[in-house]
Amino acid sequence: MKGWNGRLLRIDLTRGKTAFQEYTGDLAQRFMGGRGLAVKLLWDELKPGTAPLGPGNMLIFATGPLTGFALPNSGKMVVASKSPLTGGYGDGNLGTHASVNLRRSGIDAIVVTGSAEKPSYILVEDSKAEIRDASALWGLDAFRAERELKEAHGRAAGVALIGPAGEKQVRFATVVSQEGRAGGRPGMGAVMGSKNLKALVLRGTRDLAAAEPGRLRELGREGYQAILEKENYGFWKRQGTMATVEWCQEHSTLPTHNFREGVFDEADAISGTAMEGMVTTQRGCPNCNMTCGNVIEDSEGRESELDYENVTMLGSDIGLGDLREVATLNRMCDELGLDTISAGSVIAFAMESAEKGLLDLDIGWSDFEAARDLLTDVAHRRDAGELLGLGVRAAAEKMGDGASDWAIHVKGLECSAYDCHLCPGMALSFGTSPIGAHHKDAWVISWEVSTGRRTEYNPEKADKVIEFQRIRGGMFESIGTCRFPWIELGFELGWYPRFFEAATGVKTSLDEMYALGDRVYALMRALWVREFGGRWSRRMDHPPRRWFDEPTTKGPLKGSHLDRERYDALLQAYYDRRGWDDRGIPTRATMDRLNLSAEVAQLERYVKLN
Amino acid sequence: MTVMKVTVRVFGDLAPLLGRRHALELDEGATVSALTSLMAGKAGLKRGGYLGSYRVGGSELAVLVNGRNINLLDGVKTILQDGDEVVILPPTPGG
Numbered sequence: 001m002k003g004w005n006g007r008l009l010r011i012d013l014t015r016g017k018t019a020f021q022e023y024t025g026d027l028a029q030r031f032m033g034g035r036g037l038a039v040k041l042l043w044d045e046l047k048p049g050t051a052p053l054g055p056g057n058m059l060i061f062a063t064g065p066l067t068g069f070a071l072p073n074s075g076k077m078v079v080a081s082k083s084p085l086t087g088g089y090g091d092g093n094l095g096t097h098a099s100v101n102l103r104r105s106g107i108d109a110i111v112v113t114g115s116a117e118k119p120s121y122i123l124v125e126d127s128k129a130e131i132r133d134a135s136a137l138w139g140l141d142a143f144r145a146e147r148e149l150k151e152a153h154g155r156a157a158g159v160a161l162i163g164p165a166g167e168k169q170v171r172f173a174t175v176v177s178q179e180g181r182a183g184g185r186p187g188m189g190a191v192m193g194s195k196n197l198k199a200l201v202l203r204g205t206r207d208l209a210a211a212e213p214g215r216l217r218e219l220g221r222e223g224y225q226a227i228l229e230k231e232n233y234g235f236w237k238r239q240g241t242m243a244t245v246e247w248c249q250e251h252s253t254l255p256t257h258n259f260r261e262g263v264f265d266e267a268d269a270i271s272g273t274a275m276e277g278m279v280t281t282q283r284g285c286p287n288c289n290m291t292c293g294n295v296i297e298d299s300e301g302r303e304s305e306l307d308y309e310n311v312t313m314l315g316s317d318i319g320l321g322d323l324r325e326v327a328t329l330n331r332m333c334d335e336l337g338l339d340t341i342s343a344g345s346v347i348a349f350a351m352e353s354a355e356k357g358l359l360d361l362d363i364g365w366s367d368f369e370a371a372r373d374l375l376t377d378v379a380h381r382r383d384a385g386e387l388l389g390l391g392v393r394a395a396a397e398k399m400g401d402g403a404s405d406w407a408i409h410v411k412g413l414e415c416s417a418y419d420c421h422l423c424p425g426m427a428l429s430f431g432t433s434p435i436g437a438h439h440k441d442a443w444v445i446s447w448e449v450s451t452g453r454r455t456e457y458n459p460e461k462a463d464k465v466i467e468f469q470r471i472r473g474g475m476f477e478s479i480g481t482c483r484f485p486w487i488e489l490g491f492e493l494g495w496y497p498r499f500f501e502a503a504t505g506v507k508t509s510l511d512e513m514y515a516l517g518d519r520v521y522a523l524m525r526a527l528w529v530r531e532f533g534g535r536w537s538r539r540m541d542h543p544p545r546r547w548f549d550e551p552t553t554k555g556p557l558k559g560s561h562l563d564r565e566r567y568d569a570l571l572q573a574y575y576d577r578r579g580w581d582d583r584g585i586p587t588r589a590t591m592d593r594l595n596l597s598a599e600v601a602q603l604e605r606y607v608k609l610n
Numbered sequence: 611m612t613v614m615k616v617t618v619r620v621f622g623d624l625a626p627l628l629g630r631r632h633a634l635e636l637d638e639g640a641t642v643s644a645l646t647s648l649m650a651g652k653a654g655l656k657r658g659g660y661l662g663s664y665r666v667g668g669s670e671l672a673v674l675v676n677g678r679n680i681n682l683l684d685g686v687k688t689i690l691q692d693g694d695e696v697v698i699l700p701p702t703p704g705g
Contacts (some may be wrong), residue, residue, distance in 0.1 A: 209703065232623050241703050244705075246622075247622070247701075247702035250699055251699070439705055440705075446702055446704070450671070456680070514694045
């Protein structure tokens with residue numbers, strides 16, 4: 001194989017064993033890499049019903065066939081597992097030098113099983129892999145631990161690691177890298193912590209083998225240039241994703257006070273425009289010329305790398321209108337290894353619960369000091385942080401007294417930063433996201449809102465969600481490059497089959513890439529159904545109750561709310577188009593069409609297919 | 611003819627092109643189309659019906675009048691009233 005390395009590294013932490021394994025071109029071509037490869041490995045090897053935080057769970061770090069080549073934004077890898085936050089399939093992607101070093105070590109993915117007796121880290125140097133003692137690193141925050149590992153193994157090493165939150169198995173702990181890159185919202189860091197695994201340290205020096213190296217080099221050069229010439233590149237460089245604060249505020253979709261409202265009185269103070277005057281530097285992933293991370297000095301004089309999601313969930317959603325204080329909370333999350341989106345949602349949930357007298361905690365809206373203390377307590381699972389470290393769904397279930405009504409999540413994953421009181425298409429995107437409420441798969445809100453058709457429940461919205469899921473959740477999550485050149489700057493999708501062909505020598509088309517996306521989606525859904533069995537229900541594809549039952553009370557669109565029956569009809573339209581039955585489960589014919597016939601028998605042990 | 615006052619706020623990559631805030635005087639009965647033409651003219655933009663690379667009334671550029679998208683009103687023919695607040699919002703990065 002060219003493009004792919006065709007090798008996995010398997011690590012059994014219980015037995016202290018490492019082994020390299022070749023895999024076939026058939027697997028590579030059917031599931032590509034990244035998310036596709038990860039879900040296939042989980043499907044084949046994860047015992048159904050495995051405890052997410054037990055030694056039987058698998059933790060997979062998977063790159064794609066384009067990761068590491070000199071191509072636009074090719075620094076990505078996916079980290080995947082059975083999620084301790086949702087109980088279903090979980091993953092996230094992060095751009096990091098660890099991805100590139102992993103590929104240059106001659107492997108495409110690392111599969112970790114078991115649990116080490118004592119804190120450990122995995123060191124991979126080209127063809128050599130070993131498990132090392134991490135006792136001296138345990139308890140350190142993710143920034144400091146990474147610096148120590150680079151001190152020991154060289155600055156060229158790529159490191160992916162956890163902070164204290166992962167060690168304490170906070171259910172929304174992430175995997176962190178490069179002091180600000182993070183991935184794995186549904187608790188991938190907690191799975192790592194449950195395995196006593198502090199870090200991966202990767203040093204790869206091999207050249208990647210492409211099918212057509214000269215052509216690939218030329219395409220990469222042309223691609224980078226094309227990105228630089230995009231009309232909105234200059235504005236992107238000024239604000240990056242932070243421009244979305246103003247956009248959401250004006251469109252009444254800015255999550256505010258735990259998603260009660262879509263407008264925030266102090267939005268100007270946390271906007272991209274406000275940020276512009278504070279930026280000290282910009283950071284990005286390897287092989288990227290878009291550098292989306294805008295760094296400002298936080299209220300404690302430290303550097304903090306901002307983007308829209310972080311600032312909104314740790315800003316307007318908790319009522320905090322001081323950007324430098326928001327930046328402090330954001331930087332703390334990165335150090336502690338907490339997902340910023342879920343952390344913001346958990347703080348907001350705590351504030352609302354305290355307001356309603358259901359949580360004995362001195363924390364009010366916009367209270368920066370209390371939020372800062374709570375983040376630390378959550379990361380260390382102490383006091384109220386013990387409960388809240390479970391995420392809002394589980395915390396609300398334990399609290400009772402109606403607390404689930406203001407736990408803003410889908411399938412247990414806290415919603416990312418788009419208020420959907422009047423965005424049924426984006427609500428469908430959250431509802432059908434394969435990891436719970438996350439925007440990375442089908443970010444349709446810009447399309448839905450800008451066209452002025454946001455009040456409609458037209459089946460065309462289901463088409464749009466699927467189109468985006470194919471492109472973003474299927475193709476980009478599996479080939480190993482970032483979606484931003486396309487979605488933010490209009491870098492044409494046609495580049496990607498050309499990149500792929502030059503790298504792998506395998507002919508393809510966008511249609512084939514989209515078919516891959518449908519296959520991966522069906523298998524991710526099958527994994528959820530296998531885990532939940534008789535407990536699976538289409539209600540799990542519904543967005544939070546608040547968006548249906550509690551209309552907004554502020555802004556030009558006050559009084560907005562979703563309609564449950566119309567949403568359910570839109571969901572059915574989505575199922576129909578996917579070839580899933582009215583339970584939201586792929587039919588046998590759909591599985592066959594997607595070249596998943598071999599997986600049907602296994603799935604039918606848990607549910608009868610239509 | 612009576613003159614009316616309209617405020618306009620511009621966001622995203624159009625803000626540097628058009629200016630961020632405007633207080634404009636228009637003839638009574640002026641439409642969104644008349645407003646955007648006036649703004650384009652002031653900024654020296656020559657392409658009719660466009661602000662920068664965005665078509666006014668197209669699917670990418672949102673124009674809000676008092677917080678409501680003109681595509682939910684009468685599109686570019688929406689008639690403005692004295693005291694209206696207009697927002698011009700290009701599509702956002704962010705996802």
